[in-house]
Amino acid sequence: MKEYLLGNVAIAKGLLEAGAGVVAGYPGTPSSEIIESLASLKGDLPIHVEWSVNEKVALEVAIGASWTGARAVATMKHVGLNVAADPFMTLAYLGVGGGIVVIIADDPFCHSSQNEQDTRRYAQFAAVPCLDPVDPGVAKEMVTYGFELSEKLNVPVMLRPTTRVSHARSDVEASHTAEIRRGSGFVKNPARRVSLPVHVRPLHVELLEKQKKIEEALALTPWNSLRLSGVHGVIASGISSLYAEEALIEMDLDLSFLKVGTFPAPSDMIRLIVEHASKVMIVEELEPVLEEQVERVARKYNPDLEILGKGSGHIPRFGELDQLYVRNAIASMEGQPARSGPILGEALKILPSRPPGLCPGCSHRATYYAMRKAFGRDAVFPSDIGCYTMAVHMGTVDTCLCMGASITLASGIRFGGEEKGICCSLGDSTFLHGGMTGLLNAAYNKARITVTILDNSTTAMTGHQPHPGTGFTATGKWSEPVSLEAIARALGAESVETVNPYDIDSAVDAFKRARDYPGLSVVIAKQACVITARRNGQKPQAFRVNDKCEGCRICVEFGCPAIEFEGEKARINNLCAGCGVCAWICPSSAIEVMK
Amino acid sequence: MKTSECDIVIVGVGGQGVILISDVLGRAAVKAGMPVRGAETHGMAQRGGSVINHIRLGCRFSPMVPTGGADVLLALEPAEALRFGHYLSRDGVAMINTDPVLPISVTMGKSVYPGLEDIVDPLSEVCKEVKTLDATSLARKAGTSQAMNVVMLGALSKYIPIKEELLLDALCDVVPKRHLDANKRAFQIGKAEVE
Numbered sequence A: 001m002k003e004y005l006l007g008n009v010a011i012a013k014g015l016l017e018a019g020a021g022v023v024a025g026y027p028g029t030p031s032s033e034i035i036e037s038l039a040s041l042k043g044d045l046p047i048h049v050e051w052s053v054n055e056k057v058a059l060e061v062a063i064g065a066s067w068t069g070a071r072a073v074a075t076m077k078h079v080g081l082n083v084a085a086d087p088f089m090t091l092a093y094l095g096v097g098g099g100i101v102v103i104i105a106d107d108p109f110c111h112s113s114q115n116e117q118d119t120r121r122y123a124q125f126a127a128v129p130c131l132d133p134v135d136p137g138v139a140k141e142m143v144t145y146g147f148e149l150s151e152k153l154n155v156p157v158m159l160r161p162t163t164r165v166s167h168a169r170s171d172v173e174a175s176h177t178a179e180i181r182r183g184s185g186f187v188k189n190p191a192r193r194v195s196l197p198v199h200v201r202p203l204h205v206e207l208l209e210k211q212k213k214i215e216e217a218l219a220l221t222p223w224n225s226l227r228l229s230g231v232h233g234v235i236a237s238g239i240s241s242l243y244a245e246e247a248l249i250e251m252d253l254d255l256s257f258l259k260v261g262t263f264p265a266p267s268d269m270i271r272l273i274v275e276h277a278s279k280v281m282i283v284e285e286l287e288p289v290l291e292e293q294v295e296r297v298a299r300k301y302n303p304d305l306e307i308l309g310k311g312s313g314h315i316p317r318f319g320e321l322d323q324l325y326v327r328n329a330i331a332s333m334e335g336q337p338a339r340s341g342p343i344l345g346e347a348l349k350i351l352p353s354r355p356p357g358l359c360p361g362c363s364h365r366a367t368y369y370a371m372r373k374a375f376g377r378d379a380v381f382p383s384d385i386g387c388y389t390m391a392v393h394m395g396t397v398d399t400c401l402c403m404g405a406s407i408t409l410a411s412g413i414r415f416g417g418e419e420k421g422i423c424c425s426l427g428d429s430t431f432l433h434g435g436m437t438g439l440l441n442a443a444y445n446k447a448r449i450t451v452t453i454l455d456n457s458t459t460a461m462t463g464h465q466p467h468p469g470t471g472f473t474a475t476g477k478w479s480e481p482v483s484l485e486a487i488a489r490a491l492g493a494e495s496v497e498t499v500n501p502y503d504i505d506s507a508v509d510a511f512k513r514a515r516d517y518p519g520l521s522v523v524i525a526k527q528a529c530v531i532t533a534r535r536n537g538q539k540p541q542a543f544r545v546n547d548k549c550e551g552c553r554i555c556v557e558f559g560c561p562a563i564e565f566e567g568e569k570a571r572i573n574n575l576c577a578g579c580g581v582c583a584w585i586c587p588s589s590a591i592e593v594m595k
Numbered sequence B: 001m002k003t004s005e006c007d008i009v010i011v012g013v014g015g016q017g018v019i020l021i022s023d024v025l026g027r028a029a030v031k032a033g034m035p036v037r038g039a040e041t042h043g044m045a046q047r048g049g050s051v052i053n054h055i056r057l058g059c060r061f062s063p064m065v066p067t068g069g070a071d072v073l074l075a076l077e078p079a080e081a082l083r084f085g086h087y088l089s090r091d092g093v094a095m096i097n098t099d100p101v102l103p104i105s106v107t108m109g110k111s112v113y114p115g116l117e118d119i120v121d122p123l124s125e126v127c128k129e130v131k132t133l134d135a136t137s138l139a140r141k142a143g144t145s146q147a148m149n150v151v152m153l154g155a156l157s158k159y160i161p162i163k164e165e166l167l168l169d170a171l172c173d174v175v176p177k178r179h180l181d182a183n184k185r186a187f188q189i190g191k192a193e194v195e
Helices: A007-017 A033-039 A055-066 A085-094 A120-126 A136-153 A197-219 A238-251 A267-276 A289-301 A323-333 A345-350 A363-375 A387-394 A405-415 A428-444 A484-490 A504-516 A530-535 A581-585 B018-031 B078-083 B116-126 B135-142 B145-159 B164-174 B177-194
Strands: A002-006 A022-025 A048-051 A072-077 A100-105 A157-159 A168-173 A225-227 A232-237 A256-260 A279-283 A306-308 A423-427 A450-455 A495-499 A521-526 A543-545 A563-566 A569-572 A591-593 B006-013 B036-039 B050-057 B070-075 B088-097 B129-133
Touching: A002 A007, A002 A136, A002 B018, A007 A033, A007 A136, A007 A168, A022 A033, A022 A055, A033 A048, A048 A055, A055 A072, A055 A085, A055 A100, A085 A120, A085 A197, A100 A136, A120 A289, A136 A157, A136 A168, A136 A197, A168 B018, A197 A267, A225 A267, A232 A238, A232 A267, A232 A289, A232 A323, A238 A256, A238 A279, A238 A323, A256 A267, A267 A289, A279 A289, A279 A323, A289 A306, A345 B078, A345 B116, A363 A387, A363 A423, A363 A450, A363 A504, A363 A521, A363 A581, A387 A423, A405 A423, A405 A428, A405 A450, A423 A428, A423 A504, A428 A450, A428 A484, A450 A484, A450 A504, A484 A495, A484 A521, A495 A504, A504 A521, A504 A581, A543 A569, A581 A591, B006 B018, B006 B078, B018 B036, B018 B050, B018 B145, B018 B164, B070 B078, B070 B145, B078 B088, B078 B116, B088 B116, B088 B145, B116 B129, B129 B145, B129 B177, B135 B145, B135 B177, B145 B164, B145 B177, B164 B177
Parallel strands: A022 A048, A022 A072, A072 A100, A100 A157, A232 A256, A232 A279, A279 A306, A423 A450, A450 A521, A495 A521, B006 B070, B070 B088, B088 B129
Antiparallel strands: A002 A168, A168 B036, A225 A256, A543 A591, A563 A569, B006 B050, B036 B050
């Protein structure tokens, strides 16, 4: 029976079909729904599912599980692999016990990311196989294959969906849950499990010798296919191959076509199309991974081949492709006219922009307001990755680099010679993920900065996943919440204060004390995320504007979507979450609770 | 050669229930034994930003509707209809809920929300037909303004190659039981509005 499945849910079903025993990950768009979907089973299956503290931790947990013989998985977004790169690179040398599939979701066009790095490069770098699915159904099939290949060749296997696979939906054949492959126990084998130089030198040679076998195995999979026809050809991979296939059918073109779903790509098939064709177009998103391989093969077998793609400027090395773009690129190779959508031109100029922003009543807005009041607009405000990055227009988000970098950048900015106030901020989940080491470093090296932890007791941006501060695990089991205040003190911060950001006056005072502290100070702004508060049934107080309003616009400048300006007066609309901060801010006491 | 039977683009603002519509359409297509592809907006844009969902009925290819290819542009919010108007095909239909959601730039007085005619007129020039309905008010008649998306789904049902009973069947799968009656009423009101 078929079901209409989201790509990530299809992958989760694939994990159950393959009998994965341990699944660990850190939330990150577009990967989060894989673990969420498994976690929703709430421990009904004998499978260990966890939200780990960060991606490095997740991968290491998966590796440990694999070394007991369990089939193990780590999931994360592309930039998460930067955090997990350390275990990832050496794992390829040491090898697996039960199969390991590392699922890395790429985000071409940075829909919800700080960069658009291409994870296929990481697979090349680590010399491991990479599966590049075209759609949810194929992504699901690739999971079982990935485990089998991993066990057969003793290497981790990467599955690399992109946003348009993870967040696509299609009719997918529903599956049966297989028997879970739990481990039988850790087997001591220092030569393969202890990365001493004397052990890893031969393992590196072994890994390099495996490459031919990897390519041969991948070439036999159904996700690579070749059709030799006209002397012009298209070679495309991943979701781009779907766009190309559709374009060829739509334009009814008789071109040779090589569809690639695995990396390294099948060199024998590349050789056949390269020898057959006089001109080919390489279609892939982001890096020219496939193009470089085609160039290498062509140099040997058909040096006259004309290769169009990124090198020729036909296909961009940034952003995401779509069907029309690919169609027009192929059309240009064939001398056919481009097709375009309707041009609305001038008409679009009247449209107000609608960027995503903080929710009505979000406590981050209140925290940043209080922070700015205490530190002044000229202070330096390094920030981090989370919902709060969207407050960039408030002037309290001066930097965003990578998870946890707010504290370390703030330290460096101080040590580099900045004399003004420095107040950095990061969320609770981000602090636990990558901020703790930075705070320890700041305390140890005596950075005179203020660190603000925006504690809304969830991982909000990626869809409200739990973390060690929330009291719950991924599967909803109770786990005593850690105290951020105690952690901050244990890491060496001497001045630590917790405030309720909705209590603006107290929050401003706390920030002033932190600002004046002659060393490292920490402010924890604690208030539940408005979305979780609403889901937990909290009924907001209703506010209204009374006739004392003088139309000064101070409340409107606060930037809450629940405050509008009508005529010459402010008005609270139905989006209001009842935080009451605008009532504190109003100099005329014109905003009041409705009785 | 045609690669999809019917291409639909559904647009709106994060939180308006765009995903529910495409979920119902996709499930109904599966019930009809029809191949179906879709693409959703998740992540950052869901926080009050513009959202777009694509759904392609009778299609085995790209999950996104190509620019200039939409048979129907279903807009839950008027400004978003214009923002994504380039998806419309020449023979396409735009269906627009006339109830605006003001972006923060407008509530803060930094920009002005366009008049409905400034949205409808340019769209009328690039497609076959523009239909407007006050789906939010119609949903209130059905019992809850929350069902605005289902009013739009009811209106859409007249333009797509899926039987009504399959759509209602799929609606039952995704809407909680206690809201089902209001949603079924909303569907019928939306459908009647375009008849």
